[in-house]
Amino acid sequence: MAQRLVGLKDIAWLSLDELYWDNKANGKYLVDSLSALYEFAEWNENWVIEGCQCDLVQAAMGFCEELRFMNPGCEACVSRCINKPRNNKHRDETSKEETPLDRIIASVGQYEYRRDGFGLDKHKALFDSFVGAKKEYTVVI
Structure with a gap:
């Protein structure tokens, strides 16, 4: 937007x-x-x-x-996080380790319950x- x-x-x-x-x-x-x-x-x-x-x-x-x-709700936001173009600082496709993008998705998934x-x-x-x-x-x- x-x-x-x-x-x-x-x-x-x-x-x-x-x-x-x-x-x-x-x-x-x-x-x-x-x-x-x-x-x-x-x-x-x-x-x-x-x-x-x-x-x-x-x-x-x-x-x-x-x-x-x-x-728009957690599902729409998680989908947006996954599909948004990113540079390499957000995801290394060759790595099996958790990336900042993985942490963002986990955080967004808890949006309705977070108190911070x-x-x-x-x-x-x-x-x-x-x-x-x-x-x-x-x-x-």
């Missing part, structure tokens, strides 16, 4: 998932990710941010005019608390 919203328009796009993976290993995930998020919002008048990290989404909500909540910042309850609470324009999508469009 984020890619379709941006399309060929001159709109900046930030992936919170990329921020998460880029900063997770350095031990300062939240500090560095928030810094990048604030800089992005400051330097771009029109933008789309996408991702599922509640702490980052909550921080971005202060800059948002509209919030869209993709909630990656679970349905937290996402729904953020969505419900947003006072601007918002829409929940229960099917993949």
Whole structure:
């Protein structure tokens, strides 16, 4: 959806998932990710941010005019994870060891039961608390 919203328009796009993976290993995930998020919002008048990290989404909500909540169910999300084109850092097809993609799929499969910042309850609470324009999508469009 984020890619379709941006399309060929001159709109900046930030992936919170990329921020998460880029900063997770350095031990300062939240500090560095928030810094990048604030800089992005400051330097771009029109933008789309996408991702599922509640702490980052909550921080971005202060800059948002509209919030869209993709909630098509675990089965659709797992299918999307499997079929999404990835670079080699996400899956090594020759390895029998668990990969980051395997961990992502396991995590997404537990979405409805997770109680951390990656679970349905937290996402729904953020969505419900947003006072601007918002829409929940229960099917993949």
